[in-house]
Amino acid sequence: MAVTLTPAPAAATAVTAARTMAGMKLAVLRHSMSGQKAGLVATGGTLGLVLAGGTLFAAFQSGDLLAAAYAVWMLGWILGPVFSGGGDETLRPEYFTLLGLPPRRLAVGLLVGAFVGVAPAISLLALTGLAVSGVRRGPAAVLVALPATLLQLAVFVLLSRVAVAALGIALRSRVGAIGTGLVNGVILAALGQGWVFVIALGQAGGITPEASAVLRYLPSGWGLAAVEAAGAGNWGRAGLVLGATAVLVALLLATWAALLTRRVGAARASARSRRPMTASTASGAVVAKELRAWSRDLVRTHQLTFSVAYGVFFAAAPLVLGIDAMLPWAGPIFIVMAAAMTAGLYAVDGTALWLTLTVPGAADVRGRQRAWLLVVGPVAAALALACTAVTGGPWPMVLALTAALLGGGAGIVPLMSVYALVPGTDPHRRGGNPLRVSEDDGALTGMAYAVLALVALTGAPAAVAVALYGWAGVAVGVATGVLCWWGFGLLAQRRLHARGPELLQTMRTGKRPAAGPGSRGNGGGFDELPKRERIIVGVCMTIAAIPLFPQGVVPALIKINDGGTRSWFLALHLPEVFQWPVIAMMILLGLGAYGTGAWIFYRHRRR
Known part of the structure; x- marks a missing residue:
């Protein structure tokens, strides 16, 4: 009896690859959540939950605030990997070079793996603000909020991956390195000085209609635009926005697949001659x-x-x-x-x-x-x-x-x-x-x-x-x-x-290296701290900068220079007699947090 072997359908193969990569990502995370990485993940997860809570609070206030919050989340997904070594690359494209996977299938598998982690889970929690906004507008808007939430998360993750891949290619040329440095520096500084733009908006009477429209036209606001359209009974607009979001996801996926092909390719070294180095010492x-x-x-x-x-x-x-x-x-x-x-x-x-x-x-x-x-x-x-x-x-x-x-x-x-x-x-x-x-x-x-x-x-x-x-x-x-x-x-x-x-x-x-007998060695590192103390040290070192610099050093410099702005600096909103004591208290609080973390670490090393 003849046996005919038929190849598995491409769709089934892609699903299998995606499930395999998701399982690999889970296995790696499960076995790597220890030591310093666990402390950093716990600290980052705590801060992420706070930000997600603030986003949900904005969802109860107004659609404009929620759209602005999602624009910040999108910028965080795009810029965050720039300052964390290219983001989460537990599964790197180079690992699968020899398997001969088509670029799009590899991109789909890596995308599924990218949804496994703490950051996507927290972002998904923040995106439930779409459901909150839908509840305020009626049952029809709630039905649209579910696919809008999933598509919006896919847009965030894919924008992050495309940005990292494009930046990696740009960093292969001097012009690209300088250009991306300028753009990233300006955007991150703008986020750090967000109070300036908040006050400017307040002076302008809040988010203007023009700014509100721009926030909806950004990819971060498409999900909210679909929910609002469904709540208003405009099903054609809601479907059009959801369809456009799905098309954007497909385009980003295809772009990422093309960038992955260039990434795994060999980079050409510069053959430009250089003057010889000379030194006398x-x-x-x-x-x-x-x-x-x-x-x-x-x-x-x-x-x-x-x-x-x-x-x-x-x-x-x-x-x-x-x-x-x-x-x-x-x-x-x-x-x-x-x-x-x-x-x-x-x-x-x-x-x-x-x-x-x-x-x-x-x-x-x-x-x-x-x-x-x-x-x-x-x-x-x-x-x-x-x-x-x-x-x-x-x-x-x-x-x-x-x-x-x-x-x-x-x-x-x-x-x-x-x-x-x-x-x-x-x-x-x-x-x-x-x-x-x-x-x-x-x-x-x-x-x-x-x-x-x-x-x-x-x-x-x-x-x-x-x-x-x-x-x-x-x-x-x-x-x-x-x-x-x-x-x-x-x-x-x-x-x-x-x-x-x-x-x-x-x-x-x-x-x-392990310390030998009678040697002081390199022991007593952060990885060797008990889990509770690792979390305490991580939280202290993370939050200490908030009272020390934005609430302590910066308002002190503003007072020394007789600045007129109060912004979000707590001390400057108090009566004059309390301002310097509160500034001093904030500086001492920040230094105390740093000192507590350092003391716990030093005590463990001594022990």
Whole structure:
């Protein structure tokens, strides 16, 4: 009897691939939810639930507020992966290259896997605001809200994937790296200065009809537009909007499939000749090598451009309200952001650390410090001088903070890079996602936030000195910067020389080597904290910046400069007699949260 083998239908094969990838994603997540990753996921999930609750509250208020909230969620999905190493890539396209899957089938499978995780679940909760809006408009609107919610979530996820894939391709050219850095920096600064636009809308009488229409025309507002149309009995418009959303999902899926094909392809190396590097000293050789890396590594170009765009736009945003008090701080803000973006100074080099270890007495740390100052310093000085000249001051505070923060950044960045080393991916192994410079992007993101806070704190002595003694505080800022550069650099250099082999082992394997008998070792890390203490440390380190900077440092600077805005700064809404005590309390609360997290970690290491 003859047996005929018929191939499985393409649809069945696609469904099987999707189910398989979803199962793989669940298995990986189930076995990786431990250590620092579990703490970061718990912290991020808590913050996400708070934001989802705020979105549901907006759904009970008005459709315009809900549309604005969904626009913010869409921007979060697009920009979030930029600052977390390319987003969730538990399943990477490179893993399936040898299977010969068609691009569209691979994209469908990866898309199904992308819906498995904490972020999609929280976004789905926020999108239930469509159902709330439907309940307010009648049963017909509720029926439309269900498919609208699912389609809207698919749009968010696919926009995120397309943005990451397109950014990865753009980062293969210098023009693309600079362009994406500018766009991302401006958008994130706009989100950080959202209070400016809220006040501007309030002065304009709320969300204008024109802005309301624009929010509905954005892809984030299509689901709400369909629900509102169904509630008004306009079924033709509701069906048209749902159909357009489904078409957008299909187009985004096809675009992602095409980008995946380019991603897994081999990147062509530049054959342009370069001038040879020359140096007469060991430190000079490191400086030359680092400057060459800054000029060649497009990820560093993107990071530097992003920091410039963020600092300028963040400081200039209040000009919308006619307030120029923040403009002089563009330079200091740029320094702090540049330090945070380059927190993984040794991680981005991968296992190239062995080159340093084979040269006895190499002045690697000092050379990297000098190169960092040569790259960041001129830009910071130009921004500080130009923006302060526009407003006419405050010169002492700006000059003192610029000097102190430059030294603090040059000292803190290498110090954190060797004391809290996060294993990085070798540059030639970054694959199709150049943003993924580390296998543990959650830890690298946490270190970036820590560097941001620590560098900002190095400017505190200079700020206090200027507030008390005026121009004499500039000397304090210069002295603080020099001491931070020299002292923290010395500690980093000693650590690199004493524990270089262990650091290289960590870089190669992603795990800290076990301590031998009688050795202090590298134990007592965050991963070894009990689960309850990991959560406490993660929450403390995450929320500490809120009272310290937006509710403490920023209103203090506004009061020092006699700014007229109160915005969302709690202290400035209180009577004059209570403002400074509340500012001091907020600063102490932020420092206390940081101190609590650090004390728990230190106590565990000692134990």
